Amino acid sequence: MAPSDVLIQKLTRHSPLAADDLARVARLTCVLRELVPNEDFIHQGDRPRASAIVVEGFLARYHMLASGKRQYLSLHLPGDWPDAQGLFLEEMDHSVCAIGPAVVCAIPHEELLSLFRERPTIAFAVWRETLIDASIFREAITNNSSRDPVPRLAHLFCEMYFRAKQIGLVKAGVLPFPLNQTQIGEMLGMALVSVNRNLKRLRKYSAVDFKGGQLIVHDWNKLSSIGEFDPTYLHQAVQAER
Amino acid sequence: MAPSDVLIQKLTRHSPLAADDLARVARLTCVLRELVPNEDFIHQGDRPRASAIVVEGFLARYHMLASGKRQYLSLHLPGDWPDAQGLFLEEMDHSVCAIGPAVVCAIPHEELLSLFRERPTIAFAVWRETLIDASIFREAITNNSSRDPVPRLAHLFCEMYFRAKQIGLVKAGVLPFPLNQTQIGEMLGMALVSVNRNLKRLRKYSAVDFKGGQLIVHDWNKLSSIGEFDPTYLHQAVQAER
DNA sequence: CGGACCATTGACCATAGTCAACCGCCGTGG
């Protein structure tokens, strides 16, 4: 799949765009870059001149505390735009890294900005993406602050399964999920050992299994009920044209 | 201060806007509404046709869990735009309420959207606001998930003090702060009793005091060091024109 | 004066974190 196709698929999933808008998007400059596992793509403090779209693999945003502790903020699948905020915020307040091996494509900011001036509808579609991003952050605040360990894990799995399914990453109930238990802990604000024990408890419900870098969903209804998962916050309904 | 002044002050703090852009903003329809403490302004599930700007007082966003537990997501001061996402996301994924008494003004979406089409620079300035909003959410994830209780409290106080100071809400080191300890707990993912005990510990450092609905900062350097506060994520540097 | 609300404190309990050991797997290199 061409890099711009990934982006177009993502935008048109909820924002109706005209054919000439799409053609314009497809003509954007797109510099591919391959990342090895754990490679940083951008660093806190950087001032990027381009924004990246995930083409393949998993990316993650994270904060690094003074203590050296890492806090993952979000996970990103193909089509996601993990540093869109660089368009309007000069300095990165967090870093972005690859989780497994990944491919991204970078689009220069000037091109995007002039496209947005020329075609507000495209700007609005990308703006909406950044707002959905924010909605996912809100949910993460609630998940990490209010939910007990088992539903917290379940909710993370629900969200990633739901988002992955939409872009066709799920085959027969199985989603490649290249995080280890330490990273899940750094995502959910839990210690490694707690992740391990609570995964074990979660397994008892036979709704989901997580091992060998794979997430296997046996019973979606059960899993989403354990995780109190309501996909409204992902805002995937098709919007009226604006 | 006129409602639109509050907005203009906020946008021009980091986005240079031309005089005629500002004049255009000042002409927006603006319906004022007064809120009593704890009154909900919008509800999860609503489909707003207008976006609100805080004119006076404190507003907060929150999630409500099935258990009835409340999770506050963000606090908003005059000039903030706590439901800007309603412009592009049809359904509210959270609620917005007043903390103390507050005044908001609502601007119809159609007016904003046609203004944005007409003047992309204004759109970009508002977009930037929504991106800063997202950056604050990221910081909240890290604060609630990674920091111990005392620095967690300190960080919240730092952020609110810093933001309030910028809009002239701080007089002689004192900021009106109408949250009670229960609400601080619902903000930071802590039980009421823990908030109380850790406020006590924090007080021992003589950097800050919180009582009687007021936040009193005695020693900003000490407070920000306890809270590991680095204001970069608030993105308040003036940006180059785009 | 009585009641509501909020802050404060003590006692107790549940649980998440820490420390440490062990296992299984896999890839490397002798």
Add this chain to the structure above:
DNA sequence: CCACGGCGGTTGACTATGGTCAATGGTCCG
């Protein structure tokens, strides 16, 4: 071929700490 080391996962034992329950006190207001 096998020995070794590293990594990730698993488990037990212990500890620290945050949550719950409950009681008390202060303040404001009707």
